Amino acid sequence: MGSHKIVVEGIVVVVVVVATVGGVEVMGLPPCEFPAIYNFGDSNSDTGGISAAFEPIPAPYGENYFRKPAGRDCDGRLVIDFIAEHLRLPYLSAYLNSIGTNFRHGANFATGGSTIRRQNETIFDYGISPFSLDIQIVHFDQFKSRTGDLYNRGGNSDRDKLPKPEEFSKALYTFDIGQNDLSVGFRKLSDEQLRAAMPDIINQFASAVQHLYEKGARAFWIHNTGPIGCLPVGTFYIRNPQPGFLDQFGCIKGQNDMAVEFNRQLKDRVNKLRAELPLAALTYVDVYTAKYGLISNTKNQGFTDPLKVCCGHHENYDHVWCGQKASINGTQYYGASCATPSTFISWDGVHYSEAANHWIADRILNGSLSEPPIPVTHACHKNPGL
Ligand SMILES: *[C@@H]1O[C@H](CO)[C@@H](O)[C@H](O)[C@H]1NC(C)=O
Numbered sequence: 001m002g003s004h005k006i007v008v009e010g011i012v013v014v015v016v017v018v019a020t021v022g023g024v025e026v027m028g029l030p031p032c033e034f035p036a037i038y039n040f041g042d043s044n045s046d047t048g049g050i051s052a053a054f055e056p057i058p059a060p061y062g063e064n065y066f067r068k069p070a071g072r073d074c075d076g077r078l079v080i081d082f083i084a085e086h087l088r089l090p091y092l093s094a095y096l097n098s099i100g101t102n103f104r105h106g107a108n109f110a111t112g113g114s115t116i117r118r119q120n121e122t123i124f125d126y127g128i129s130p131f132s133l134d135i136q137i138v139h140f141d142q143f144k145s146r147t148g149d150l151y152n153r154g155g156n157s158d159r160d161k162l163p164k165p166e167e168f169s170k171a172l173y174t175f176d177i178g179q180n181d182l183s184v185g186f187r188k189l190s191d192e193q194l195r196a197a198m199p200d201i202i203n204q205f206a207s208a209v210q211h212l213y214e215k216g217a218r219a220f221w222i223h224n225t226g227p228i229g230c231l232p233v234g235t236f237y238i239r240n241p242q243p244g245f246l247d248q249f250g251c252i253k254g255q256n257d258m259a260v261e262f263n264r265q266l267k268d269r270v271n272k273l274r275a276e277l278p279l280a281a282l283t284y285v286d287v288y289t290a291k292y293g294l295i296s297n298t299k300n301q302g303f304t305d306p307l308k309v310c311c312g313h314h315e316n317y318d319h320v321w322c323g324q325k326a327s328i329n330g331t332q333y334y335g336a337s338c339a340t341p342s343t344f345i346s347w348d349g350v351h352y353s354e355a356a357n358h359w360i361a362d363r364i365l366n367g368s369l370s371e372p373p374i375p376v377t378h379a380c381h382k383n384p385g386l
């Protein structure tokens, strides 16, 4: 055991040194000036997909930044919005939004409830989106080919709201997906079955990246999955947990272990993709560490108990979700917002608050949690060290 541990640490040290050297080299290069972002994911980065395709996300969602519902499962901005701001690009329009859209600087294919793998259930069962990653990729293909057609038509006023065809290969392709493959797994599979399914989930993710590469994408910014066991929703229904079921912060340990395993395999696969896709610049971003870092250190960061929820009525095992109305024992309740949303990590029990998203974005944008450790502004440069 002892010598094994030393070997493992030795490998880690070597990787860090190589990556840091590479990061410094890349930093000497000019910023990428991405003309567009194409995003793929779930509710962590949905900026209006589900609201366009199904029912709009209601108030009080959006109230603390947009001052109205803005298609986001949050009181304000998501991490993808902070990425867009940081790259001096406008917020992304959802591809599925049929009105008031502007795709000049990219499009968002993410929808709340999306999984990497297709699921055998409808959104009306447990909120799983029909737009799994493979469908999001099909949407991207349609978007790209229709953009080409409309552009070539000439004198078309649509042009102002479309990307230039030659800009697709210069864009940043971002991903934040996998959390719902785990949540479906927790609901339907044993731990053993979910672990057995993991390589297929990761392979389907890799296929999506490969497909985009074949279509000309070069810069990929890939978020790993967060500590799903720390979402308050998971702990709502737990009454008398066995010792060791929860960690010291109240998170479900077994669920976080599964997220860590997913991330281990994802990181491994991204490493292999670097060899398979010689012209791609692939950045693996450790969002898990950012989120868990916040949850494990809330007080020092000006936040309250990480398992408390700002929006919704959650008392005595009765739950009225954020923005919903329900009657409990004959009394009407409304899932209202709290007085100080900026001190909450969880906005609605499932999704992070804008304040938390801002904190997380600050940790990941400069590359300190990435492999290679380069900031998002430089993510087009292939790292010579990797
Ligand atoms: C999908 O759901 C149907 C109906 O519940 C079931 O019969 C079928 O076996 C499921 N298929 C898979 C692949 O899970």
Ligand SMILES: *[C@@H]1O[C@H](CO)[C@@H](O)[C@H](O)[C@H]1NC(C)=O
Pocket: 316, 318, 328, 329
């Ligand atoms: C509603 O009634 C149930 C069963 O009688 C009880 O357990 C629960 O505490 C009640 N909830 C409220 C909010 O009064």
Ligand SMILES: *[C@@H]1O[C@H](CO)[C@@H](O)[C@H](O)[C@H]1NC(C)=O
Pocket: 362, 363, 366, 367, 368
């Ligand atoms: C990145 O930002 C975080 C948070 O502001 C900071 O703690 C960290 O030192 C920064 N890292 C680099 C490499 O600039």
